[in-house]
Amino acid sequence: MLDIASVVRVHVDALIVAMNHLVVRDAIARNAPVRKPVAMSAPHMPKVAGIDSAVPAPAHTVQPLDASPGAPVVMLQDRLAGWVSDLTTLHELTERLVRTDSVDTALNEVVRAGAALVGSSRGLVVLEPAHRTEENARGATAALGLSHAELGQLETVPRDASSYGRLLDDGAEPATAAESVRDVLGDPGLDPLHRDVAVRLGYRATYAVSLAAGTSGRIGVAVWLYDEPAEPVERQRHLVGLYSRYAAEHLARLRELEAARAREASIAGELLPSRLPRVPGVRLAVRHRASGHGGGGWYDALPLPEGALGLAVGSVSGSGPSAVAAMGRLRASLRAYAVMEGEDPVAVLSDLELLLRLTEPARTATALFGFAEPALGRIVFAGAGHAPPLIVGERRTEYVETTLSAPLGMLTCWEAPSVELSPAPGETVLLYTDGLLRRTGEPMDRAFARLHAAAASVPGSLRDDPGAIADHVLRLMGASEDSGRGEGADAGSATDTEDVVILAVRFE
Incomplete structure (x- = not known):
């Protein structure tokens, strides 16, 4: 990891060799017999052409046995210890840097x-x-x-x-x-x-x-x-x-x-609705917090014949460009099925299950689809492995008990009963993705309790604005950002690993 110059490595090796040589020589000197002549303890040099090994070395090249090499050894040890300390510090700093994302x-x-x-x-x-x-x-x-x-x-x-x-x-x-x-x-x-x-x-x-x-x-x-x-x-x-x-x-x-993440978030934003429809009897607002990793969270609000409205949120497994592409295909298919048979949310999700299983057998998805009739004050929901909607009003804040079912792509034949909800005027229904719960980092039961408490604590002055309700919930759930306060989607570059979608539907 560290770019240490070769000169440093050569010097360290030379120091180690020098230290070993001095330590060995010091040990020989300490263990030498007392009063033993230097000439007797000197090794016999081998005979080499042109060199007489019997001739003793010059006197000035022979170190006395009582000379202590401790000072050079200590100096070399100090220098080596300093280099090791510097390299250790450098290693720790680069390790801290590599952990930044x-x-x-x-x-x-x-x-x-x-x-x-x-x-x-x-x-x-x-x-x-x-x-x-x-x-x-x-x-x-x-x-x-x-x-x-x-x-x-x-x-x-x-x-x-x-x-x-x-x-x-x-x-x-x-x-x-x-x-x-x-x-x-x-x-x-x-x-x-x-x-x-x-x-x-x-x-x-x-x-x-x-x-x-x-x-x-x-x-x-x-x-x-x-x-x-x-x-x-x-x-x-x-x-x-x-x-x-x-x-x-x-x-x-x-x-x-x-x-690259910004480009993926931009593509994901283009695949989602650029604006929400205006339907008499309801007010809509959406908050989308992109994960920055190409998540598959999505939403939709589709006007249907006779003043009806199709509402959907969901998420696709995986991340990256493939998940973004799968999200776009799934949302486009759901819109087609909603136009043909939107009054039956179970049939819409059944068709979506069949399509996903045939075209992408290795991928799963969760989805929640609702057929809303604002004039009658009624919504029919069907969910596939998705978190239940949350209704927020002056007199109640409670989850809508949808039928438990597996996500799309996990069963040979998906089908679950639908649930009908009749919101009172002034109440807001929150549809959200699982990323809102997972971003808290808490167990799911505690995350659901935290979401309920956040929705129940919405001030009375904000309950008339579905966007303000969504912002309040996001802030208390730890997924708030300064951007994305308009009606459309926000393709912001968050560093979290989960997409978050809140679709707020307020009945007038």
């Missing part, structure tokens, strides 16, 4: 680890956009010991006037891996704006390291600030150089992974 957390780890290696208490890491030509391309920044206002002041310094800015310039040579400024204010050619910022922030020295990956080239730079004129010693520069090379590769991989 997002660019933001990795940047925070890099700036903290680098500060520990170079002996600084403040610093920042700047990650350049992957594609500068794209519109709205943005990089990322992580800071240590610097507030947002102080970061804003640093951004006012021209790039060519700061050490880390010069490393970020396109014209900088790739070989320029680091730049140290021992005394910022002592530089007579310092940019006046840079001098003012340095005085206001109270730093006197900087040390910047370029972050360059083998496949992506230079992706950013890390810089650490010192309160007094100083610079890292050679050992610190070597360690932070090794760490920065590994950090750059890790950040490049995470950035590519997040870009």
Whole structure:
């Protein structure tokens, strides 16, 4: 994992050989007979052409037996122990870095680890956009010991006037891996704006390291600030150089992974409804929290003849592009079956079961389909291995007892009785995916109890707005995000492993 230079390895091996030689020689000296002549204890050299082995070695090359080699051994042991300690520290820091799973957390780890290696208490890491030509391309920044206002002041310094800015310039040579400024204010050619910022922030020295990956080239730079004129010693520069090379590769991989997840989330969002229909007698709202791993959670609201409305939520097993594609096919098929026989939710799910078993026998899915007639205040539900709906009102908050059944794709022939529900005016029915329960990290019985408590605690001032009810439940269930507060789906890039869907239906 660690990129240790070959020179370091050769020196360590040489030290070990030297130590062994000195220790063995010391042991021979300690165990030698008392008052034994040196000439008698010296080994007989073999006869070699041109060399007379009987001639004794020069006197100045023979070390007295009572000379102690302890001091060189201790020195070598101390140096070797120092190298082992440095490499152990480097290994621990890279292990902590590899456990990060997002660019933001990795940047925070890099700036903290680098500060520990170079002996600084403040610093920042700047990650350049992957594609500068794209519109709205943005990089990322992580800071240590610097507030947002102080970061804003640093951004006012021209790039060519700061050490880390010069490393970020396109014209900088790739070989320029680091730049140290021992005394910022002592530089007579310092940019006046840079001098003012340095005085206001109270730093006197900087040390910047370029972050360059083998496949992506230079992706950013890390810089650490010192309160007094100083610079890292050679050992610190070597360690932070090794760490920065590994950090750059890790950040490049995470950035590519997040870009792929964003593309998958965008595709999944395109496969879901862009807007909810407007049907007299009901108000609809949806909240979709994408997992960022290409989950198969989905929802649908389909206007049907005679003012009816088809409501559906479900999830497909697996993750990644294949799960997203399967989700799109399943949702499109359910819409077709709902148009043909939506008044019978059991028949809709039975047809969906047959299709899934014939076309994708290795995949399972859960689904909940409801045929709503707002004019009559009635919904007929059928579920296949899905969590039951939750009805929220002023006088009651309770689960709708749907019939227990296996998920789609697990039985030779699926069929389960439907359940009819008659919500009162002002009540809201919540349809949700299992991801809402699993994101809590609790056992399912406790997750259901937590969801019930969250729905029951909706303030009276929010009960008229189905979107506000969904937001309140998401926040208390730990799946809330700042984005996605519109009527349509939110294809945000969450780092959680479960898709979350809440479809709120309020009866007027």
